[in-house]
Amino acid sequence: MNWLKRCWRDTLFKRLFILLWVTLVGSHFLAFSLVMSQVGRPDVGHEGGPAREVPSAWSRLLIFPSLPPMGGRADGPPRPPEHVGPPSPPQVGRAERGLPGWLLALDYGVRMLIIALAAWLGAAWLSRPMRRLSAAAHGLGEALQRDAAPPKLDEDQGTVEVREAAQVFNQMAGQLQQQFKARGLLVAAISHDLRTPLTRMRLRLETLDHEPAAQRCVADIHEMDALIESVLQVFRGAHAGEAMVSVDVLALAQSLADDLVEQGHSLTVHGGPALACVQPTALRRVLGNLLGNALRYGERAELTVAVQGDRVLLRIDDQGPGIPEAQLEAVFQPFYRVESSRNRATGGSGLGLYIARDLTLRQGGELRLSNRPEGGLRAELSLRRA
Structure with missing residues (x-):
């Protein structure tokens, strides 16, 4: 009974086989029926000849060709032919002359139309589960x-096959959700277990105001705390749930630039009003990382806002040493730095650009780096215009 159940199962192979078989048989049968119904009509004559009454094609299908006449008994002389005289001219019938051209066109046209329609319906029928799977992914x-x-x-x-794929997909989705939740719990544990002792150490060292070594230790703790915060933001996806709103990018950039200028940095902003559909907090973080890199390595920076078609472009130029061409994409990898050292003079942990591109992609934008011909690095941010 198992083989019988397997034969009756609704499989993709069986659907495709039945579709092709029914299409081919149906197209041939319908085309044959139409053509044969026209052959038996009295107004359909031979090509180049007058119209005449022709027996129905369906009735002729049941007539078998007669056997050749027997030449006599096997033990006797051959029987002389019944007809003696000049041969009669050959009778040219429909079988010899063939069907009219318009009937042939009708035959092939009907078949091609039915096969094309069935192919279109079959393709939509068979691809529907794949579209559902793609949308779910x-x-x-x-x-x-x-x-x-x-x-x-x-x-x-x-x-x-479709039901098995759905079961596997649902299991995979559930496992991924559990892994992401476990990762969130791990991040929360790291945040608590690492930051709590660091905070205690910082508070104790800050009581030693006149000890240079204590001040250096406090600075180290601040650096470790910033590194932990960067790592946690990578794992948490801090701005993943922020809503997309229409924001004046020039106003946001000018506000960020004013804060940096008050801190003693050299930064200028150019451009006009430009509305973009972004996550404000995430965009502020992106611009902060890019401007921080530009000021750290180039001492001064210039930010330009422009509108180009349906995109809003932000260009941040600095006067630093730039980045080797072979490493322009590598710097977007987490914990990757052009410099081998990790001192406070250059700062950072190699996560700034990775976070900046990740947040940009989540907003439907693009982030590229390039070296300027006159020297320095250019970071170009492209956002969707509101």
Whole structure:
């Protein structure tokens, strides 16, 4: 009985086989029926000849060709032919002359139309489960970023292969959600277990105001705390759930630039009003990382805001040494730095550009780096215009 159940299962192979078989048989039968119904009409004559009454084609299908006449008995002389005289001219019938051209065109046209229609319907029929799977896969990525429930596929709909794929997808989505939740708990534990002793150390060292070594230790603790915060933001996706709103990018950049100028940095902003659809807090973090790198390595920076088509462009230029061409993409990897040292003079842990590009991509933007011909590095940020 198991083999009988396997034969009756709704499989993708069986659907495709039945579709092709029914299409081919149906197209041939319908085309043959139409053509044969026209052959038996009295107004359809031979090509180049007058119209005449022709027996129905369906009736002629049942008439078998007669056997050749027997030449006599096997033990006797051959029987003389019944007809003696000049041969009669050959009778040219429809079989010899063939069908009219318009009937042939009708025959092939009907077949091509039916096969094309069935192919279109069959392709839509067979690709529908793949479209559902693709939509669920896209939704899974967005759900994991927002820490929401992952989408689920119907495990009781479709062929055997489709139902098995839905079961595997749902299991994978559930496992990924559990792993992401476990990662969040791990991040919370790291935040508590590392920051609590660091805070105690900082408070104790700050009581030693006149000890140079204590001040250096406090600075080290601040650096460690900043590194932990950067790592936690990478794992938490701090701005993943922030809403997209229309923001004047020039005003936001000018506000950030004013804060940096008050701290003694050299920074100028150019451009006009430009509305972009962004996450304000995330964009402020991106610009802060890019401007921080420009001021750290180039001492001064220039920010330009411009509108180009349906995009808002922000260019940040500095006068620093730039980055070797071979490393322009590598610097976006986490914990990657052009310099081998990690001192406070240059600062950073190699996460700034990685976080900046990650937040930019989540907003539907692009971030590129390039070396300027006159020297220095250019960071170009492209955002969707509101």
